[in-house]
Amino acid sequence: MKTTVTAKTAIFFDRDGTIIVDKNYLKDPNDVELLPKAKDAISSLKSAQCMLFLFSNQSGVARGIITMDDVFKCNLRMEKLLDQGPNLFDAICIAPESPDDVPIYRKPSPKFIVDMIEQFDLQRENCYMVGDKESDIFAGLNAQINAVLITSNDGAKTFFSKHPTCKNIKIFPSLFEFAKWLLE
């Protein structure tokens, strides 16, 4: 379902593989690399006054491979490359748990999304969880908001072969195509 974009339209972005190139356990800010046209996508969503949230699983923290400080520095570098000024995101959630931990914020837990819906008085039909993995999709569906998968045709086929009854999601090849669809 697509609704008119308003000031209360809220986009929850996955980070790795959605805004920036997924490099396992990204640690060095110099390795942050924007995906093609991600900057244009985020710029147009910000110009349309969408609320923007960042929601990233970082199990490397629990695994001791990276620190929260590494994650913050990489986020800052990403925001610098996106070049939309400071405080681009209305809120950021880094879920540091490993898959073996009891999940609190780790996607597919919807906790962060649900918290933000309450805090900012958002309407679920105006909220979108956008990501490149199943855990992103199910975080969105678990929060009862729109779920958007950023993937190739093959990625979409794989997803639907694993989840044949899961029809209620949108699929785009890039963040840019999603933004174009949302804003047109």
Ligand SMILES: [Mg+2]
């Ligand atoms: Mg991802």
